Amino acid sequence: MQSTDSYMLPCLNKKLFGFECMGCGMQRSVSLLFHGDFIAAFKMYPAIFTIIPLAIVIIVSLFIKFKYASKIINYLAIATVAIIIISFIIKKIY
Template structure:
């Protein structure tokens, strides 16, 4: 696991939005939050990018829904998507103020 974390830390992608406009985008912090989560720093990961946990939950649920075809799975995915959009927007608004 240490090799994976070291690889991720050494190969972070640059944010074009931040590079050209000088302001963080709505996804800034996600890579660092994933690295913090892999290191076991859950609180630090949440502070870095709060939507990471609901995004992970949504993608895990999506995988199960695709495999088992839940009856109301599409509705739950829709609500998880809306929740993620709200969290991302609120986090972005807090960052830029």
């Protein structure tokens, strides 16, 4: 049986410029989530735990209108961007 890692796209930024982008690790993190390894998924890409709820709220709000959808989307988007930037900086430092 073949691993899901063989189907992952390579990071174009890393191939062209030699360093990881802010999205590096997202595919592996999703793969780890599907395999039930939540701690490793968080260590790989911490923002995955805000990206998934953000995507779910956006998709649901397209079909079902609810009162605080825009506020929830805004808060999750801000949290996601903050986590991505902070984790990228921490990765570069350590």
